[in-house]
Amino acid sequence: MSDLNTQAVAKYRNNFLKEVEACVEEGDWVKMCMQCGVCSGSCPFGPHWDHPPQELFMMIRAGKREEVLTSSSMWMCTSCYNCIVRCPREIPITHIMHGLANYAHRLGLAPKNQPTRHFSGLFWNNIIKTGRVNELKLSLGLYFRDGLVSGIKVGMAMASVGIGMVLAKRLNPLELLKPHGCKDTKGIHAMLKKAREIEDRRKGLTAA
Ligand code: SF4
Ligand code: SF4
Known part of the structure; x- marks a missing residue:
């Protein structure tokens, strides 16, 4: 486990939502998701990923830290912005996807052969x-x-x-x-x- 990862784990003591809010670009929007599924339904590639955006946000709130940060899903986002345009809560989904990928990379948890x-x-x-x-x-x-x-x-x-x-x-x-x-x-x-x-x-x- 990297030093950065150790620090993050110690600091947030398994409260993964708080960790995402503090450390991931636009992560403080995740709690606003109402799980309507519009983003996942609008994402041209979502059906082919392990976890489309709505599912990732649900997992963050459920504290599934390792599953989220080791996922390859956020690395597949092509920044088409379909999800942002359609989200009824105007959540900056694309930025969160890239923010999650970046954070996983910095922690050394991103999938190696993606x-x-x-x-x-x-x-x-x-x-x-x-x-x-x-x-x-x-x-x-x-x-x-x-x-x-x-x-x-x-x-x-x-x-x-x-x-x-x-x-x-x-x-x-x-x-x-x-x-x-x-x-x-x-x-x-x-x-x-x-x-x-x-x-x-x-x-x-x-x-x-
Ligand atoms: S469209 Fe917006 S509110 Fe609906 S599931 Fe996606 S992020 Fe959540
Ligand atoms: S911006 Fe990324 S997550 Fe959003 S619809 Fe496009 S590919 Fe999917």
Whole structure:
């Protein structure tokens, strides 16, 4: 169990709803859910997940901490915003889904082999370096996530798409050697550092 997880467990003593309210983005909305099921019925992918949004919110209130935080469901949210638009209580469901995923990740409880989690990590690590996404590096990172052989196979299968993108000037192979960044990369790094400090302080999860 990570230090952060130990702190969170000690602090909230099994009151998972309070923990979510304090530590998850927009988590204080969860108690407003009246379990009407509109969000789950509107979610294009919900039926294919272990726990669609309404069910996750019910589990949070029931104190099912481990089941919620180790679930892959919130990692599947595509931010289509269907649920938010239709929720009669105007609950920011999409933000809570991403907030739960982020919190589970920070606690070290998120499922290890979840593909969208892998994509999120690659995307984040890619964009924070220069402030701009290097599409080629991101694509290669995805192709080779399961090793060299599988990466070559995926790369060959996607070759015509890649060539099409290069010809359409949507992908530049030289980006691998000389990635383009935003004008003030140091400023981006300072901003991210500050944001993380503020976030940690707000959630009371810093060691101090
Ligand atoms: S639509 Fe809103 S109120 Fe209804 S179950 Fe979903 S989150 Fe709860
Ligand atoms: S925003 Fe996410 S949870 Fe909401 S309907 Fe779309 S995919 Fe489902």
